[in-house]
Amino acid sequence: MTGRSFLFLLASTRHGGNTEALARHAASRLPSDVEQRWLRLDELPLPLFRDVRHEGEGAYPVPTGAERLLLDGTLDATDLVIASPVYWYSVSAAAKLYLDYWAGWLRVPGVNFKARMRGKSMWAVGAHTSADAASIEPFRGTLRLSAEYLGMRWRGALLAYANRPGQVLADEDALRRAAEFFPPNR
Ligand SMILES: Cc1cc2nc3c(=O)[nH]c(=O)nc-3n(C[C@H](O)[C@H](O)[C@H](O)COP(=O)(O)O)c2cc1C
Numbered sequence: 001m002t003g004r005s006f007l008f009l010l011a012s013t014r015h016g017g018n019t020e021a022l023a024r025h026a027a028s029r030l031p032s033d034v035e036q037r038w039l040r041l042d043e044l045p046l047p048l049f050r051d052v053r054h055e056g057e058g059a060y061p062v063p064t065g066a067e068r069l070l071l072d073g074t075l076d077a078t079d080l081v082i083a084s085p086v087y088w089y090s091v092s093a094a095a096k097l098y099l100d101y102w103a104g105w106l107r108v109p110g111v112n113f114k115a116r117m118r119g120k121s122m123w124a125v126g127a128h129t130s131a132d133a134a135s136i137e138p139f140r141g142t143l144r145l146s147a148e149y150l151g152m153r154w155r156g157a158l159l160a161y162a163n164r165p166g167q168v169l170a171d172e173d174a175l176r177r178a179a180e181f182f183p184p185n186r
Contacts (some may be wrong), residue, residue, distance in 0.1 A: 005035040006182075007077035011084035011095035013042060018127035018162035021169055023083040024027040025178040026158060027126060037073060041094035044070055049100035051060075053107060060104040062111075070098065071105055075113075080152070082143055086128035086159075089138040098144050118151035123182070128164045156181075 008027065030170035031162055044066035054057040063071050074080060077186050084095035091099075094122055105113040124143045136159060144154045158181045168174050 002031065002033050003036065004033075004078050006078060006079045006081060007073050008038045008041045008048070008081045009095070009098060010042075011092045011098070013092060013094070014024065015040075015166065017085065017161065017165050018168040019083050019085045019125055021161075021166065022160055023081060023125040023160060023171075024179050025175055026181040027081075029179050029184075030182050031184055034127065037077070039070070041098060044085060046097055046101060047119055049097060049104065051103070051104065057124045058109065062108055063105075067101065068099070071108075074105075075111075075116050077120065079123065079155075081123045081125060083125040084139075086130065086136055086139045089135055090142050091093065091139060093128075094144075099142075102125045102146070102150070104135060106119060109171055114150055120152050121155045122147035123155045124157035124159075125178075125181075126159050127128070128156065128159060129161060129163045129174050131161075142186065 007025065007127060008023055010020055010023070030036065046067055082091065082095055084091040087093070090096070102113070105111060122143065124140070130138055140157045142156065147154045158178055160168050160171060160177070162168035162171065
């Protein structure tokens with residue numbers, strides 16, 4: 001075993017979309033001794049995040065339910081892959097909400113979230129319909145800066161133009177880039 005464990009967070013609002021297809025193609029090239037776990041954020045709904053950071057100790061209790069599953073999955077992974085379509089130049093609402101929860105997890109007593117996230121790798125996969133590379137920068141920047149805030153290693157974004165579900169599977173260049181996205185070794 002390499003000890004590497006990838007958590008893929010699927011953050012599209014549809015199943016069988018291009019982001020998932022691209023992520024699965026990239027993951028198919030991971031060595032077999034690398035553990036893979038896949039979670040769909042739409043099957044693990046979180047309530048709107050509440051900013052109670054300044055309401056005293058214990059304002060963020062130990063999570064339960066879907067939130068607990070996401071927190072534990074995040075902490076157990078060595079590599080986190082946010083698989084989100086580009087929505088309004090950035091990540092989908094589900095992916096953004098997951099990132100908002102990091103602000104609470106940083107303050108849950110006993111979790112030590114920041115120290116345990118430090119050094120993990122963060123990757124992004126996303127489909128988009130933009131002809132203008134600059135308009136995808138907020139997507140990339142949101143994820144890179146969020147990873148760096150926690151001292152994670154930003155490993156880059158795999159992005160491909162696609163609109164109708166499955167369209168990305170006809171894009172040979174995107175599939176080649178997907179196949180090369182995760183290097184076999186760190
Ligand atoms: C709510 C919404 C917002 C979108 N915003 C953008 C955008 O800002 N830039 C872009 O290039 N594509 C945008 N798109 C297009 C999607 O990124 C594209 O259709 C993508 O293939 C969807 O990914 P999926 O197949 O994984 O669901 C948007 C789509 C939706 C539904």
